[in-house]
Amino acid sequence: MAHVTGLRCRECGHEYEIAPIYTCEWCFGPVEVVYDYEAIKASISREKIAAGPDNIWRYADLLPVESDAAINLGAGYTPLVRCDRLAEALGLGEVWIKNDTLNPTNSFKDRVVAVALSKALEFGFKTVACASTGNLANSVAAHAARAGLKSYVFVPSDLEAGKIVTTSVYGGNVVAVNGNYDDVNRLCAELAGTYPWAFVNVNVRPFYAEGSKTLAFETAEQLGWQTPDHVVVPIASGSLLTKIDKGFAELFKVGLLDEEPKVRVSGAQALGCSPVAEAYLTNSDTIKPVKPKTIAKSLAIGNPADGYFALDVVRRTGGSMCAVTDDEIVDGIRLLARTEGIFAETAGGVTIATLAKLAQSGVVRPDERVVAYITGHGLKTLDAVEGVVGPTATIAPNLEAFQAAFTIEEQ
Ligand SMILES: *Cc1c(COP(=O)(O)O)cnc(C)c1O
Numbered sequence: 166m167a168h169v170t171g172l173r174c175r176e177c178g179h180e181y182e183i184a185p186i187y188t189c190e191w192c193f194g195p196v197e198v199v200y201d202y203e204a205i206k207a208s209i210s211r212e213k214i215a216a217g218p219d220n221i222w223r224y225a226d227l228l229p230v231e232s233d234a235a236i237n238l239g240a241g242y243t244p245l246v247r248c249d250r251l252a253e254a255l256g257l258g259e260v261w262i263k264n265d266t267l268n269p270t271n272s273f274k275d276r277v278v279a280v281a282l283s284k285a286l287e288f289g290f291k292t293v294a295c296a297s298t299g300n301l302a303n304s305v306a307a308h309a310a311r312a313g314l315k316s317y318v319f320v321p322s323d324l325e326a327g328k329i330v331t332t333s334v335y336g337g338n339v340v341a342v343n344g345n346y347d348d349v350n351r352l353c354a355e356l357a358g359t360y361p362w363a364f365v366n367v368n369v370r371p372f373y374a375e376g377s378k379t380l381a382f383e384t385a386e387q388l389g390w391q392t393p394d395h396v397v398v399p400i401a402s403g404s405l406l407t408k409i410d411k412g413f414a415e416l417f418k419v420g421l422l423d424e425e426p427k428v429r430v431s432g433a434q435a436l437g438c439s440p441v442a443e444a445y446l447t448n449s450d451t452i453k454p455v456k457p458k459t460i461a462k463s464l465a466i467g468n469p470a471d472g473y474f475a476l477d478v479v480r481r482t483g484g485s486m487c488a489v490t491d492d493e494i495v496d497g498i499r500l501l502a503r504t505e506g507i508f509a510e511t512a513g514g515v516t517i518a519t520l521a522k523l524a525q526s527g528v529v530r531p532d533e534r535v536v537a538y539i540t541g542h543g544l545k546t547l548d549a550v551e552g553v554v555g556p557t558a559t560i561a562p563n564l565e566a567f568q569a570a571f572t573i574e575e576q
């Protein structure tokens with residue numbers, strides 16, 4: 166892998182060889198993949214990418230995997246849709262939705278899992294595992310099945326039924342834990358020290374995280390190698406948000422963008438689990454862990470591993486943050502579905518509700534080109550909207566009954 170030189174601690178800069186490790190031996194800081202950008206710059210081009218596969222592996226030069234070992238279920242290269250009706254409803258100008266509901270297991274997690282499990286195969290692991298708020302488990306189970314790996318996925322037992330079913334069907338081990346995500350995560354840290362497994366968000370997390378950059382790569386490519394002025398990104402652990410920022414910066418480093426990108430990055434959280442937004446809104450440098458209580462279960466991480474990095478990105482880029490209520494989340498889901506025909510899960514509702522609030526307060530401006538990341542499909546969280554939408558009318562099977570229920574004026 167000529168384009169990857171090793172791992173480096175994000176806190177103290179200590180360097181390591183490529184290995185399944187995630188914390189620095191010196192300061193316990195998180196480690197991250199280091200690339201040889203000069204070497205990549207010499208071999209990468211817009212034409213080479215355009216000729217690549219229609220999935221995340223078209224950006225293999227900027228991912229920490231030998232591309233011929235890549236597990237491929239077709240993650241990535243999802244539509245970037247211009248949304249004029251939504252823009253009008255929000256009083257904005259140019260709004261785009263990156264529709265990541267259309268991934269193989271219907272969430273953006275397929276991007277990170279494809280990279281993590283490809284790396285796990287390279288390292289020679291036979292069993293993969295993860296702590297998950299739902300979508301990650303779903304994606305790990307599917308990719309493990311595809312790759313012939315054993316899997317153990319750990320989820321809070323109060324998860325939406327839709328997420329348990331769509332995960333269990335792949336035949337791996339699904340372990341429902343009586344506790345919240347942070348309890349599940351603690352258990353997995355202990356298991357990771359006990360079994361020789363690749364834990365997607367523990368010992369292979371540095372590789373996993375890199376997969377999120379492909380959302381930035383695709384956005385720029387789909388905009389004709391330009392970057393948006395403002396992006397709105399949902400936050401769980403904060404990894405996705407920091408990697409979207411990193412992805413735009415890398416494209417410039419390797420010569421794929423003409424101008425240095427200046428993308429304002431705003432973060433979206435649910436009020437019932439908003440430790441990062443809370444720190445931002447109170448102008449604090451301390452992220453206080455919380456006990457999550459929100460319908461946005463895929464974002465319910467009370468003690469976010471990349472929270473401080475996410476906070477830094479938002480402040481450095483001149484973005485902002487919001488925390489939205491459960492009712493606003495449901496309104497966000499319905500607004501996006503009604504105006505654009507895209508059905509998002511609760512995390513998408515968080516993103517749209519945040520975009521709406523930031524537009525209202527003038528933080529996101531009508532003269533900006535905005536991209537909102539819709540990271541999961543609505544069929545996974547039907548419970549969120551079940552009580553508020555349904556048939557317009559229920560009628561007997563005859564014309565009179567229909568005409569009694571509806572007054573049809575225009576054709
Ligand atoms: C996991 C997840 C996120 C955010 O992921 P982080 O990288 O942990 O911040 C966003 N949306 C959905 C639907 C997710 O499943």
Ligand SMILES: [Zn+2]
Pocket residue numbers: 174175176177178179189190191192193194
């Ligand atoms: Zn360190």
